[in-house]
Amino acid sequence: MRKKVTIKDIxxxxxxxxxxxxxxxxNLPGVGEARRLHILNTxxxxxxxxxxxxxxxxxxxxxxxxLIVPQINRQFFANVIHSIEMVAKEKGFNxxxxxxxxxxxxxxxxxxxxxxxxxxxxxxxxxxxxxxxxPYLEVLEKQIPLVMFDRTLNNLDVHNVIxxxxxxxxxxxxxxxxxxxRHIVHFAGPQHLDIYSLRLKxxxxxxxxxxxxxxxxxxxxxxxxxxxxxxxxRMLLENNIRFxxxxxxxxxxxxxxxxxxxxxxxxxxxxxxxxxxxxEPFTELIGLSSIEQYSEEVGKAAARLLFExxxxxxxxxxxxxxxxxxxxxxxxxSKKIN
Amino acid sequence: MRKKVTIKDIxxxxxxxxxxxxxxxxNLPGVGEARRLHILNTxxxxxxxxxxxxxxxxxxxxxxxxLIVPQINRQFFANVIHSIEMVAKEKGFNxxxxxxxxxxxxxxxxxxxxxxxxxxxxxxxxxxxxxxxxPYLEVLEKQIPLVMFDRTLNNLDVHNVIxxxxxxxxxxxxxxxxxxxRHIVHFAGPQHLDIYSLRLKxxxxxxxxxxxxxxxxxxxxxxxxxxxxxxxxRMLLENNIRFxxxxxxxxxxxxxxxxxxxxxxxxxxxxxxxxxxxxEPFTELIGLSSIEQYSEEVGKAAARLLFExxxxxxxxxxxxxxxxxxxxxxxxxSKKIN
DNA sequence: CCTTTTAACGTAATCGTTTGCGTTTACACA
DNA sequence: TGTGTAAACGCAAACGATTACGTTAAAAGG
Numbered sequence: 001m002r003k004k005v006t007i008k009d010i011x012x013x014x015x016x017x018x019x020x021x022x023x024x025x026x027n028l029p030g031v032g033e034a035r036r037l038h039i040l041n042t043x044x045x046x047x048x049x050x051x052x053x054x055x056x057x058x059x060x061x062x063x064x065x066x067l068i069v070p071q072i073n074r075q076f077f078a079n080v081i082h083s084i085e086m087v088a089k090e091k092g093f094n095x096x097x098x099x100x101x102x103x104x105x106x107x108x109x110x111x112x113x114x115x116x117x118x119x120x121x122x123x124x125x126x127x128x129x130x131x132x133x134x135p136y137l138e139v140l141e142k143q144i145p146l147v148m149f150d151r152t153l154n155n156l157d158v159h160n161v162i163x164x165x166x167x168x169x170x171x172x173x174x175x176x177x178x179x180x181x182r183h184i185v186h187f188a189g190p191q192h193l194d195i196y197s198l199r200l201k202x203x204x205x206x207x208x209x210x211x212x213x214x215x216x217x218x219x220x221x222x223x224x225x226x227x228x229x230x231x232x233x234r235m236l237l238e239n240n241i242r243f244x245x246x247x248x249x250x251x252x253x254x255x256x257x258x259x260x261x262x263x264x265x266x267x268x269x270x271x272x273x274x275x276x277x278x279x280e281p282f283t284e285l286i287g288l289s290s291i292e293q294y295s296e297e298v299g300k301a302a303a304r305l306l307f308e309x310x311x312x313x314x315x316x317x318x319x320x321x322x323x324x325x326x327x328x329x330x331x332x333x334s335k336k337i338n
Numbered sequence: 339m340r341k342k343v344t345i346k347d348i349x350x351x352x353x354x355x356x357x358x359x360x361x362x363x364x365n366l367p368g369v370g371e372a373r374r375l376h377i378l379n380t381x382x383x384x385x386x387x388x389x390x391x392x393x394x395x396x397x398x399x400x401x402x403x404x405l406i407v408p409q410i411n412r413q414f415f416a417n418v419i420h421s422i423e424m425v426a427k428e429k430g431f432n433x434x435x436x437x438x439x440x441x442x443x444x445x446x447x448x449x450x451x452x453x454x455x456x457x458x459x460x461x462x463x464x465x466x467x468x469x470x471x472x473p474y475l476e477v478l479e480k481q482i483p484l485v486m487f488d489r490t491l492n493n494l495d496v497h498n499v500i501x502x503x504x505x506x507x508x509x510x511x512x513x514x515x516x517x518x519x520r521h522i523v524h525f526a527g528p529q530h531l532d533i534y535s536l537r538l539k540x541x542x543x544x545x546x547x548x549x550x551x552x553x554x555x556x557x558x559x560x561x562x563x564x565x566x567x568x569x570x571x572r573m574l575l576e577n578n579i580r581f582x583x584x585x586x587x588x589x590x591x592x593x594x595x596x597x598x599x600x601x602x603x604x605x606x607x608x609x610x611x612x613x614x615x616x617x618e619p620f621t622e623l624i625g626l627s628s629i630e631q632y633s634e635e636v637g638k639a640a641a642r643l644l645f646e647x648x649x650x651x652x653x654x655x656x657x658x659x660x661x662x663x664x665x666x667x668x669x670x671x672s673k674k675i676n
Numbered sequence: 677c678c679t680t681t682t683a684a685c686g687t688a689a690t691c692g693t694t695t696g697c698g699t700t701t702a703c704a705c706a
Numbered sequence: 707t708g709t710g711t712a713a714a715c716g717c718a719a720a721c722g723a724t725t726a727c728g729t730t731a732a733a734a735g736g
Contacts, residue, residue, distance in 0.1 A: 016685080018686095019724080022724060023725090031684070035685090054724090057392055058723055075411060081410060096435075099419075117400075117402070286623055354716080357715080357716065360695085366694095367713080369714070369715080370714060395691090395693075397693095397694085679734100680733100681735085688728100689725085689727100691724090692721105701715090703712090706708090
């Protein structure tokens with residue numbers, strides 16, 4: 001390792017003190033203009049680059065923010081990551097990304113690792129398995145700014161940036177009803193996550209508002225991936241449960257069901273209409289109606305909230321909730337009429 | 339910020355020196371067994387957690403490795419990221435992920451940021467725009483371990499972990515020929531990237547080995563995304579270039595072409611056979627033949643190479659090349675026979 | 677010309693660890 | 707009892723930067 005140029009090397013070179021060099025480099029008062037220029041020049045000449053670790057040790061935290069998402073390969077998260085990176089870059093911060101893979105253990109490990117790396121703050125979307133509030137409270141206790149987006153916890157008081165899932169579900173189900181579907185099944189996700197409980201709520205409200213009965217047997221829980229969607233569809237058929245539409249809380253479960261139904265010779269959308277959620281890229285390819293969430297805006301908003309807290313570094317302010325309204329994307333899978 | 343417990347606090351608590359505490363915590367000799375247990379206990383009792391920044395300042399580098407990929411939302415990269423994370427976790431390292439978004443400027447910035455964060459090493463897959471070797475050489479000069487995977491540079495001497503793109507292209511084209519296609523177009527990517535130049539090479543070799551002529555007009559360059567694939571297909575049709583198959587260096591360009599051809603009423607695979615590359619999840623949904631690359635193995639191998647170098651920290655050893663053989667996944671888009 | 681102010685600098689402490697080196701202690705052996 | 711040796715420990719200097727504080731010298735004011 002070729003020895004790195006330090007502030008002292010510059011000082012020695014110019015027969016001055018390292019404190020003066022530091023002041024010159026940081027544009028702080030207390031250095032003559034002539035000398036400042038001299039220092040800046042030799043710093044450049046020697047190829048000086050500040051040692052961030054040392055700076056951060058002094059400052060008490062790093063120029064890094066942590067980001068934990070359930071899965072990196074979901075389009076929504078990929079977009080959010082990108083927009084958070086943009087904001088962070090503007091602020092001169094790095095982003096440390098971790099995937100929890102929906103496991104609370106992984107999530108906890110990631111949080112520990114981030115804290116240990118002295119991140120300035122954490123943005124996260126909690127894993128499906130998350131139950132114990134302990135780890136999150138720990139972060140708050142350490143006064144580390146924390147922002148949650150999309151997957152938030154309904155009993156934790158932190159900044160939240162979400163999509164209006166109740167409304168988007170309401171709109172999706174209303175759309176199905178308007179298309180003439182009457183027996184609508186809901187594929188739900190883990191109910192302790194706002195994201196899923198609100199979708200169920202929106203589903204119920206839409207039924208009620210349109211004078212349709214709510215049948216508990218039509219709500220299938222823990223159906224939020226492709227395999228589960230397929231299984232759910234199989235179960236519906238085998239048990240002869242009457243249904244003519246599926247409102248899925250996930251594009252993947254919608255996909256699983258759609259392929260299974262088609263394989264069984266059931267026509268989509270003529271016999272069964274389907275709407276998913278998240279507008280994953282593949283939905284366009286297979287004509288699956290879905291819900292576009294404003295990933296870029298969510299990411300930006302989350303990052304801005306975090307940096308507000310980081311820059312404020314006061315006592316934890318009152319938690320803000322920011323909500324975006326998603327739009328329904330109607331494709332063939334739910335077009336019975338026309 | 340509630341004051342963090344430091345090694346000194348523990349020392350004060352037990353009326354000992356911080357050096358002793360350090361040795362106890364690190365299981366170094368020079369501490370009596372009784373005292374060691376005592377120290378460990380009070381450390382736990384006080385809730386001590388080491389300040390990584392301080393440790394890293396001392397050690398000269400961090401417990402973080404940098405990872406730069408063109409795009410995070412490609413399945414192949416997502417998988418590689420995951421497997422690298424696994425290996426890193428085992429070693430007690432964090433992974434700092436950046437996306438270059440195919441821009442050499444972004445890539446350069448990311449590398450600078452990683453270096454400034456004192457990462458222990460960098461694993462990367464270079465951006466499509468990459469041309470200037472400067473930034474990479476800089477990393478090598480600073481003696482920072484560097485490993486490239488998948489997208490490698492053909493004139494840079496570093497560790498490489500790749501898929502055998504020449505062979506996979508050869509197999510894909512051979513498959514098309516065996517299916518009876520005779521006028522095969524190749525959608526190529528930027529030729530300064532091994533990954534693409536080798537695919538072209540494999541394409542040529544397959545043609546030659548099967549006695550088919552190589553027509554330069556059948557090679558379209560810079561066709562490695564959906565839009566370009568669509569444009570390329572349009573161009574082929576509008577210029578009446580004779581072709582009955584497409585060997586695309588990217589699933590996305592294959593997708594663009596496939597959808598465009600179908601829209602124009604051309605039947606796939608009856609009139610035109612198509613094979614893509616990378617086996618993105620969507621290929622299964624639309625029946626696109628593709629090439630499965632061993633992402634998990636690539637990631638693991640890259641990470642292992644990097645850690646070898648990090649742990650060795652000797653002079654840069656001779657560069658290793660590790661190559662995996664991808665498998666062809668045959669789907670409807672290329673099945674003319676049977 | 678002397679006093680006061682202010683800018684320009686240097687000294688040294690600090691952040692939390694690790695580690696070389698010197699000192700103490702305990703214990704074995706003669 | 708005296709000597710030797712090794713283990714156990716403390717002191718203090720690092721790592722590279724920031725910063726409170728003290729010093730000096732020049733400029734300003736009378």
